[in-house]
Amino acid sequence: MEHLQNNLLNAYERGFIDRYTGKVSHHPPELIINTKEENVLSPMLDALESCESFVISVAFITEGGIASLKTALYELNKRGVRGRIITSTYLNFNKPTVFKELLKIPNIDVRITDQAGFHAKGYIFDNSRYSTMFIGSSNLTDSALKKNYEYNLKLTSLDNGEVIHNFKEQFEVLWESSTALSDEWIRDYQDLYKELKHDDKVLHLIENKQPYRYTNNDPKEITPNIMQREALESLKGLRLRGEDKGLIVSATGTGKTYLSAFDVKQFDPERVLFIAHREQILQKSLQDYRDLINSDVENFGIYSGTARDKHAKYLFATVQTLSREDHLYQFNRDDFDYIVIDEAHRSGADTYHKIINYFTPKFLLGMTATPERTDNTEIFSLFDYNIAYEIRLQKALEAEILAPFHYFGVTDFESDGETITDDSVLTDLIHEDRIDHIIDKLYYYSHAGEEVRGLMFVSNRKEAAELSRLLNERGFKTKSLTGLDSQEDRDQAVKQLEKNELDYLITVDIFNEGIDIPSVNQVVMLRQTESSIIFVQQLGRGLRKHESKEFLTVIDFIGNYKNNYLIPVALTGDKSFNKDNLRRNLMNRNMISGESTINFERIAQERIFKSISKNRASDLANLRKMYAYTKDKLGHIPSLVDLHNDQDAMSPMLVLNKFNHYPAFLKKLKEPVKPLTNGQDKILTFLSKEVVDGKRVQEVLLLQDLLVNDHVDKIDFQLGIREKGYYMTDRTMRSILRMLTLEFYTSQSVNKYKYPLIKVEDNKITLSKEFNDALKDENFKADVEDVLALAVLQSEDYNQRQPLTLNEKYSRKDVCRVLNWDKDESSVMYGYKNKHNTVPIFINYNKSEDIDDSVKYDDRFLDSHVFQWFTRKGTDLNSKINKEIIEDYKNDEVTLYLFVKKDEAEAEHYYLGEVDIDLESAENLENGIGDGNHKVARMNFILEDPVEYGVFRYFESAIKTESN
Template identity: 60%
Template sequence: MQVDPNNLLNAYEKGFLDKNSNKIAHHPPKLIINSSEENILSPILDEMETCDSFVISVAFITEGGLATLKSTLYELAKRNVKGRIVTSTYLNFNKPKVFKELLKLENVEVKVTSQEGFHAKGYIFNNRRYSAMFIGSSNLTDTALKKNYEYNLKLTSLENGEVINHFNENFEELWENSVPVDASWIEKYEAEYVEEPERRKIIQIIEDQSKYEYKSIVKDKIEPNLMQKEALHQLKSLRAEGKDKGLVISATGTGKTYLAAFDVKQYKPKRMLFLAHREQILNKSKQDFSSLIKEAPSAFGVYSGNQKDIQAKYLFATVQTLSRQDNLEQFDPDDFDYIIIDEAHRSGAATYKRIIDYLKPDFLVGMTATPERTDDMDIFSLFDYNIAYEIRLQRALEEEILAPFHYFGVTDYERNGVMIDETTSLSNLVSNERIDHIIEKIEYYGQSGEERRGLMFVSNRDEAAEISTMLNGRGYKTAPLTGKDSQEDRKNAVDKLEANQLDYIITVDIFNEGVDIPSINQVVMLRQTQSSIIFVQQLGRGLRKHDDKDYLTVIDFIGNYKNNYMIPIALTGDQSYNKDRLRKSINTRNTISGVSTVNFEKIAKEKIYKSISTSTLNSQKFMREMYTYLKNKIGHQPTLIDFHEDKDVMDPLIIFDKYNHYIEFLQKIKEIDISLAEKDHRILTFISQEISEGKRVQETLLIQEAMKGPVDIREFQLKMIRKGYHMTDRTMDSIIGVLTHSFFKAQEQKKYGYPLVEVDDDILALTKNFNDALETDIIKKQIEDILELSLLNSEAYNHSEQLTLNNKYGRKDVCRLLNWDKDEASTMYGYKNKHHTCPIFITYHKDDEIEDTIKYEDQFLDQHTLKWFTRSNRTLESKEIRNILEGHEKYDLPIYIFVKKDDDEGKDFYYLGKADIDYDTLRETTMNGSKEGKPVVTMNMVMEHALDYEIYRYLEAHTH
């Protein structure tokens, strides 16, 4: 990135003298305060990613704080970029384990100062021509970098700046007078280290106030957490409405069992039944209930293959045992007035249904973290579609009900240019080289605390056994567990893990649910992500809070898997399957709430990008599954609005990528059996394909108004202006051109067939064909549904402008929204100067197959400046170029910049705003700068608005 001294000077003028200055200003000084919108960690990582060297001077460092930097430091080490850190032993805050973790960083030198009262917090990242400085209150702790209320000032300085020189001089003096950290120093520090409980507690409360607030036990009394309080209120309200069933959807680790016990305590049943699919779950649940409900031990009993406490007031039964007819008939149907079904997503199975159909409780409650996992079984109907309460992973993290986690998407083993994939043989999965690679990663990324308690998920039983043997041969203590192992074997392995007699349990998928090991501090995923549900279940094994860990480390080995796109779905909870949102989530720093972070090594991130781009996310099978799930959940055929409002299912616009309209989709999956008239089919196709996205809300509003009766065009224009929407005569003409189809090419006019409106003397009315279509009830309801969806989608756009900054548009959209008479997208090769507008479309990453002699080199030099190339075979004397240059200079020809990362993104481009030409940078050159390249004109475009940084990072990622 280049820094212009004049623009930097302007930035400081704007930052410290006059905020209203409109001079071109790059790298402005900025006060950064941790909030839901931003945090200090993101810009620190941004600068670290691109620096040539760095120094950090902080008093306090935690393992969690260091974890947030590890992926970036790993990539810097590959580039041989080095850094130095000075820290302290002030107040014994820094644990010996932190210094051990610092020693793992091969490209970082660490020293400890003995400076009395050392309390500095400074981060400096040096590039060839400038330095970025972060000075403020944030220590190198995950809470200080992401959550705590902190003041930090970001400043940019050229190498001759006095402040940066003063800092560097001070740091060098500090460095010279500090002690190097090595193994012998750590050994001595560890021997002398005394953790003073009261002082530590005060410091920890300052660093992370939530750490001492999460506990549910206060003065030996168990208290409900936030989720449990909310759910208890909802369950009580449900019963007050006369409902006798309810489903609780709650993320793994949020305390569903205790919630059930709290509700039993408030309900006070004569007799209760708790159903689970595994005896191990029963015993733990019985223990939790008896700790909360203070009754005699004899009141709590188990009904399983090994034990049958038939008379117990609080009975905990396995489904397998109780569902046998002879066992079930030992009880009267009305014996239990309160029944709990654990892991309720299983309750559609025949064994569960047999019990549910036989017993007649006054209230039935189901609990699950994953209602989606129904295999088309309608569990929602079993609970009369009453969702009593729902809290998913993101919210649970935000409310600090769960332990935070640091996720590392790392690159799996690669040999001779070939990476692990779905077809990799066992011999390669367990080769010595791959085991070395696995060990390197699990040691580098580590875990919270001294003792490792890890779960390692692999792809098959043979791999589990072989990896366990090989790790044991390298000094680790591991045990493989698979579905073939008995309950007793599983319990013994868990006990050993908790007693630090094992480092890892290596398993396939038997620990996806129903196992509670709160002390787990590392989860390792050595298999492809087959399902976002299973991913979250496995992640959830380590998310329960525990005194021995501050966070969970998740290490996900990402190979060349087709299903890698499921990783961002699992991490964000975004089930829309919208490719653009998935790409953004991989690039953004704030994917996860709270102090949790998501980090990817460079190649691993590229594998996910590739998977998102190449995967088909709108197959009929997938969409049928989404449809069935939602239909089961709400109890009726979903509308498009139902899809839009439920964040657990796909974006309804995905349907229109594959089908002309929703009714066509329903016909294909055999949900409805109707024959549409050709007219109705074409009208539905037009509204679905052209109106549903809501990119120009005025069109939708005009259709809705015309459906009520004739519309005076001038009055409609005034109404839109009063609402603050963009509206000119040309805009009105453009809207009419869309609705009468005159805007479209002949091929699309034939496809859509029947215009919606006609105009006579400034009065607009529906055409007869459209009116006729509205006479059919199902067509009218569908049209109303699409228009309502359009209004909801329109909320993402700023309709006071023709185009909304940072939103995506196709070439046809741009022709339409810039009020062109016709769709000229097919002849818009990169840019077009027409109707006093000049949109420029840039594909940032050019296809590798394009010859270098004709390859464009468009590039953002920074967030404000685009280096742009015209089409080839153009000079400064070309008429096309003169028209753009003179039109912009003399007649204010607006230039609009649209960019997409590569062709895999599809037809849409980010709108990045208007730009001005920097005439001083006009040059004639050749494509790719080669002698044999074709002539081309290049110039810098100065953006009206600085690029959104997340988009800028996304475009720039791994381009050079």
């Protein structure tokens, strides 16, 4: 405890007196605000998850604020940890539903104070060693915790601290005088609340949150949102370039129909044809057009079913009716100036082709949320490969076009160590105990507002029918719907849901698209994630804004499904399928924008980690599928740069990590590629393995210069690099030359690559004869230019003004190269090495349980600024290597660099920056380490920059990755 006390004293000295103090300090005071990179919620959840008790005193609480904490509170309840909350009815801000939600949480006690003007905002989380306090401006609301501009001070204190003592003392006084929350109290408050006129201005003033506004039939009130404005400009520019077709890719709920109507007004056609696959969509789209376009009612018509408004200026037709020849040929080919294809991903079907090929409009617009198809159809050629505009889930959330959501990845039912899998039979899916489990989760994670309007997605039709029957027996109002149900039955069920005559619609093969129920406030996923496309489609069913809900609740029941790794892919839109990225994203509380949150119960999270380790996204079948999508989108064989630039494409690095180079991959796909000579193969392999990552762009720029110039002057090149602001020293230049002449590499690598790329004579640099000869082949030259262009794009992820970039990943060989070592010494690094005035230190954070105790060091973060490090087995402060490092450090003759990876499953280490040695902490362990009492020393490193929150949390998480 004395050690912790001294460190806290040092922390407060750094926080309030001298931020440059070199003293070891744990848990420094921090000012926390909501930005794109950080928010109040994340560190608060960290403190909550590790506490043994907590107290919260806040004036205002929202359902979304409670939802943000529910998973953490669920895990605490499993550990027997309880907490207390004091809140109020000040300004009647807290809704009755808020108190109902608080009462559902079994491990918190809630009291309501009648203290006049109660406006407190304080949180304390206690553990056995210290307390963490958050004092500032944030109420327990989703806006205050993640979005609003708030000031909050995070402080760490021991029990004897005056501030913490005063807070707890005042809390107890208030607690004793407050009223315990109960069902009876809520009923009384609800009656009072209904009598009061709840002023929306109060909500706005307190939370800076405008209530959702909806348009009426006055077209002047409807204005384009940010996505629509940008898309309209893009469509205008497309037509100015002479194009007559375009495709809009826009997330569900972002207003595609209104966008098309805005563009119709912008285009001002004589006649318009709007095509959809369901009459329900036509009716809604016609109404949207009427809301926006100021025209006589008789100018709008339907061509479907029994309706035949053939001469309407704005004609809305179903594809099934219009594609029939007896209907299609009643129209002239040039009858419509402007044609809209809704749900354009369906337009690969013959019925759509017949219509599109018949008419000759001045402009054809396609609209879809998911151009990536699971049925291998291709639609891009129908729109001449003109993607006018794209807005995906993340961007739409950032723009606040969609309703925020709280996603809960919950643990599916488990019995005797067995849980639901991809192969589970119906009896397992509808087992009585699983139904109880589902109901418990629905009750706990709940929904926004008084009444639930939910969609459940299940695995098969029989499950849908049986689940509906069993839930109805338990008092729910549900109906199962499948593709076997008529359109009339579907429409009727949707109306019943909207009127609260049903709680849930349970479906398996419909409602992924083409359904618009804005009031849906809960989406329940009771099936394996088949694809990220379907996941986003189903999530999107509830993302439309509606006055009855402040957010959407998503409850995803996660069993032992092989495709669980697709969940972080779908939520982040990161299609690199890099396993390390997926793991880190899974731990990153900030993976989603705005007020939305992503929450995983611990066992559910472990199941996803397991799936990530076993995923085969880089298998040829998956690569072929992802490649085909981009090829279809472009209309030609994509280059590496094309793959990189397409936000929906696979990462080209997936290919280059699996194949020697891109032509080898194309050859495997049986694409028409010209064979490479042996020399071309080896040179392209070198570029694709050693240069393309862009971790040091200078060597890429040198090669690009040499492709267009006979030679490059070394001095001129160095000056040019410095003028760009990039890092360059004489040692850097020497390192670049040694790399491209292969002098840097081990004999094994030299045998693999064989041909140097450059030749150096004094200050003159030229291409090697072998490389120069190979470049006479234009196809090969194009491949080289493609790899180098990709390397430049990759380099944008790195700070080229210095050798290493914080929080990026490096192999030991990378580090030898960018620190300008003469040779690749990665194979004899042994954890750390002192060379060329640099000491890179590599840490495996979570040691395998199988390794010998003598090397199972307790290397760990003491906090985000301080890292505890152990020297190599068998060495201590008196050993030559460690004495040299410490002496060189004292004399300012060496720089120490810290690299950490989570465990052996990761291939590369995160660079966490330069570190200083806390010399006072350096000590030999008296009893050594391991059974043999091997000598070893321990010391603390002070990080120049605190570890980024997401990386820190990733390392500190107890969940381990698994080797492939």
